[in-house]
Amino acid sequence: MGIQKFGHTRTILNSLRRLHQSYHSFSIENVVKQKVQFGECGNSPEYLGNLACGVGAQVPASGLFTVGVSTMYNRGSSYIASDEGSMPPSFTLSREPKIVFVLGGPGSGKGTQCAKVAKAFGFEHLSAGDLLRAEIYSDSDEGRAIQSMIREGKIVSSEVTVNLIHRAMQDSRCDRFLIDGFPRSEENRLVYDKVIGIDPLFVLFFDCSLEEMEARLLSRNQGRIDDNIETIRKRFKVFAEVTLPVIEYYRSLGKVVTVNAARAQQEIFKSILPIFSSIDESMRVNHTVNQKLVI
Numbered sequence: 137m138g139i140q141k142f143g144h145t146r147t148i149l150n151s152l153r154r155l156h157q158s159y160h161s162f163s164i165e166n167v168v169k170q171k172v173q174f175g176e177c178g179n180s181p182e183y184l185g186n187l188a189c190g191v192g193a194q195v196p197a198s199g200l201f202t203v204g205v206s207t208m209y210n211r212g213s214s215y216i217a218s219d220e221g222s223m224p225p226s227f228t229l230s231r232e233p234k235i236v237f238v239l240g241g242p243g244s245g246k247g248t249q250c251a252k253v254a255k256a257f258g259f260e261h262l263s264a265g266d267l268l269r270a271e272i273y274s275d276s277d278e279g280r281a282i283q284s285m286i287r288e289g290k291i292v293s294s295e296v297t298v299n300l301i302h303r304a305m306q307d308s309r310c311d312r313f314l315i316d317g318f319p320r321s322e323e324n325r326l327v328y329d330k331v332i333g334i335d336p337l338f339v340l341f342f343d344c345s346l347e348e349m350e351a352r353l354l355s356r357n358q359g360r361i362d363d364n365i366e367t368i369r370k371r372f373k374v375f376a377e378v379t380l381p382v383i384e385y386y387r388s389l390g391k392v393v394t395v396n397a398a399r400a401q402q403e404i405f406k407s408i409l410p411i412f413s414s415i416d417e418s419m420r421v422n423h424t425v426n427q428k429l430v431i
C-alpha cells in the first residue's frame with residue numbers, strides 16, 4: 137500500500153494497519169457498522185484537525201459504499217495520507233445516507249421548497265414524480281404504463297418507483313437526499329423498506345388547504361398531463377385516502393414535521409431552515425450510523 141508521507145506517518149500507518157486487520161475479518165454487512173469505531177473520513181472542513189479513518193464497502197442493498205480503506209490526518213497545515221489503492225478520502229462515504237421524505241398534497245409546494253433546501257444544505261432533490269415523468273420519454277411499455285397512471289392520478293407500481301429512486305441514489309455521490317412526493321402509499325413504504333431500507337430522519341409534511349392547492353395547480357403551467365381539474369380531483373382523493381395514512385404512520389413514530397404551506401414561499405423556507413440547520417449540526421458532532429434525529 138502506498139502512503140503519501142506527510143507528517144505523523146507512524147500514526148497513519150498504525151491506523152491503516154488496524155483498519156486492514158479489522159477489515160479482513162469483517163463480513164461486508166459488518167463493515168458499515170464497524171466504521172463507527174474508527175470514526176469518519178471525509179474532506180469537509182468539519183473533519184479537519186482530526187484523525188479520521190474510514191472503511192467503506194459496496195453494500196448490495198444500498199449500493200452506496202465502495203470497498204476501501206482510507207485515512208486522513210490533519211494538524212494545522214500538514215494533511216492527508218490515503219492508501220493509493222483505494223478511493224480518495226472524499227469518496228469514503230462512511231455513513232448511511234441521510235434521507236428526508238417530503239410529503240404533502242399535490243400543489244402544496246413540495247418541489248418548490250425542496251429546490252431551495254437542496255441548494256442551501258447540499259441535499260440531492262429526488263422527485264419521485266420527476267423520475268417517473270422522465271421514464272415516460274423512454275418510449276417503452278413501462279413508460280406508457282406510467283403515463284397512463286399519471287394521467288389518471290393513480291399511484292404507479294411501487295417496484296417501478298422504488299427502483300428509479302434506488303438507481304438515482306446509486307448514481308449519486310451525495311450523502312443526503314430529499315425524496316419528494318414519496319412514499320405515497322403504505323405499499324410504497326413497504327417496498328422502499330425492503331429494497332432501500334434506510335429510515336428517513338424525518339418526514340416533512342406540507343399542510344395546505346385543497347382550495348389553495350387547486351388554485352396553484354391550475355396555474356402551474358408546466359404542461360403537465362395531470363394538472364387539469366378532473367385529474368386534480370382524483371389526485372386529491374388518492375392523497376386523502378392513500379397518502380395521509382402514510383403520514384399518520386410516521387406521525388405515530390414521532391417523525392413528522394408539519395409545515396404550514398399556505399404561506400408565501402420565503403416565509404415557508406424561513407420556517408424550515410432551522411430544521412435543516414439542526415441536521416447539519418448533528419452531522420458535524422454525532423458520528424454514528426443510523427442516528428435518529430428527534431425534532
Ligand SMILES: Nc1ncnc2c1ncn2[C@@H]1O[C@H](COP(=O)(O)OP(=O)(O)O)[C@@H](O)[C@H]1O
Pocket residue numbers: 240241242243244245246247248249352353355356357397398399400401404
Ligand atoms: N407558497 C406558495 N405560494 C404560492 N404558490 C406557490 C407556493 N409554493 C409553490 N407555489 C407554486 O404552486 C405550484 C405548485 O408548487 P410545486 O412546488 O410544484 O408543488 P408540489 O411539488 O407539491 O406539487 C407551482 O406553480 C409553484 O410555483
Ligand SMILES: O=c1ccn([C@@H]2O[C@H](COP(=O)(O)OP(=O)(O)O)[C@@H](O)[C@H]2O)c(=O)[nH]1
Pocket residue numbers: 240241242243263264265266268285286287289290291292293297316317318319320324362371
Ligand atoms: O411516488 C410517486 C410519485 C408520483 N407518482 C405519480 O406522479 C404523479 C405526480 O406526482 P408529483 O409528486 O410529481 O406531483 P404532485 O401530485 O405532488 O403535484 C402522481 O399523481 C402519481 O400519478 C407516483 O405514482 N408515485
